[in-house]
Amino acid sequence: MHLPLDTAGISSQRLVRRKGGTVKYRKNTGLDAPKNVPMPNLPLGRKATAYGGGGGSPVFLPSGEPFAGETAGGGTRADIYGTSAYGSGYPSARNGSRGAVIQPNLPYFFWPVVFTNPPSSAVRQLDLGEQYGPLDNSSRPGGAMAEAHFLSNNTGSIFHVLADNGTVSSLITYFTANCSHNLDVAASSTAPAIFDNSNVTSGPAAQPWEAVQYYRASSVVLMLDGYNNTASLPSGADLALLNCLNKTIGFGVPLVNAGSHVIPLDIWCLLCSIMSAYLLRRLV
Template structure:
C-alpha cells in the first residue's frame, strides 16, 4: 500500500521498442524501430528506439553513483539517471582535445547492431574522429586481422586497446549471462565500472531467467570468445554492447547499407534478452547533467522541523 510521505514510489522497468528482439530488418543495421533489434530503415546506424510498455524485467533497482575521469575532469555517473547537461569541448593538453563531450540523455542511448550506432544525430558506422556524447569511449574489438577492408571500421586503434587504463570507467570487461531454460549465452561488454554497476540490477531483475553463477562477476574482456559479428545491440554511443554466443551477423563485414542484418537464431531465450535489454536501457550509468531521478523531499522531517519551530516560539 502506498502511503503519501512515508512509502517510496515503485519504479518499474519498461520494454524498449526495437533492439535485440528478433531478426534484423532493413539494410545495414539501420535505424532502431520496429521489432528486430538493429534492423529498421536503410542507411547505416542511428540512435534507435525508446523504452515503452511493460517488461519481464520487473522492478528497477536503486540509483548508484560513482565517478569517472573524462576530458581532464571528474564526472559523477549514476545508474537510472537521465544524463544530459551541457556539451563541453575537451581542452588543450587532454586526450582528444578539441572534441566535444556530454549532452546526451538516456532516451538517446539506443543503437543498433552496427558499430558506431547510438550517437545522437550521427549516422553511418564507425567511431573514428567522433565526440563523446556520453563521455565514455567506444568499445574496441582488437586488430581484426583477416576480416577484409570493409571491416576495418570495427578495428580502429584510435582509442587504444581494450585494456587501456585511460578509458573512462577503466579497461573493458565483460559479464556472462547464461539462460536457465535454453542453451543461450549473452555477454555484456563495456568499461569495467559500467559492467560492475549493472551487475546488481541484472541479478535483481533477470535472475528468474539466469543460471546463478553467470550473474556474479565481471571479468577482463576475452576477444577469443566474442567478436563484433555477435553483437545484438549497441548502447550509449557504442560504448556498451550485448553479444550472443553463436550469432554471426555477416552484415557487419559487408559494404555499408548493402546487406540486411542476419536474423537471430531460433530457439534463443527471448525473455532473457528482453530483460537484459530493459535493464541495460534503464540502468546503464550516465554522467549526471539534468538529473531525472531526484529524491522527493522527506515530508516527515519537514513536518518535524515545523513542529520544533512552533514549540520554540
C-alpha cells in the first residue's frame, strides 16, 4: 500500500491511494507495528493505537462525558484523508463539508482542531471555541491542542503538525524515524509544544491558511510555514519531506480501536426496541 501526496491541485483534491511515486520513506518494522498510545479522555474501554485500523460500531457517548448522548467512533484508516479545506477528512459524503465540524460528529472520537482568530481574519469561522473549548481545553481526547515543527535539511521548509497533545507526541516519534533522510532532526521538535496562533503578524506559530492537508475528521492538520493555501505550493517547498510526513500520518496517526465497553448503536437500538415492546405489553 502506498500513500503519496498528490501535490498537483492540492488545495482542491482529496488524497487517494495509488501505486508508484518516489517518496523517501524508511519503513521500520518494529515501529510500524500497531502500538497503543497513551491518550487521555477516551471513553471507557477505548484505546488509541498508532498504525491501528480503527473501525468498529459507532457508540453513544456516556453520561458525564463531553457531548454525552452523541455518537462517536466507527471511522477507519481508509477514510482519514481530507483536503486543505477545514471540515474535511470525514468518512462518507460529509468529507469537505464544514457542517461536519459545527455539529458534534466524531467518527474518530477526536475533536476537530480549533484556531483563535482576530475579527478581521478571513478564516475566523475556524474559531469553534464555544463548541470544542479553547486551545488549552484539556478535556479533549488526547489532551489540549499542541503542535510540532519539522525543518527540511534540503530547502529549509518548515512544516507544522497540529492536533491534540497525545497525537502530536506519537507522530513526532514516527516522523523522526521515517523521514530522517530529509529532516533536520536537531532543529525539529522532540516534544509537543503548546499551540497558540493568536499572533498573526510575526513569530513561528502556524496559521489556518497554511494548511496543506487535514486528516482524521479535521482533528489533525499538516501545515507549511509561510504558505497560503489559496495558491499553489511554493517552488522551494521540500516535496520529499512533505510526502514523507503525509505518508507517516496516513499509516501511523493514532486511531481509536474497535473494542468497547460502551453499547454500540445497533445493540442499543435493539435493546430499546425490546424494552418498548415489553412496556407496551404491560400497558395493554
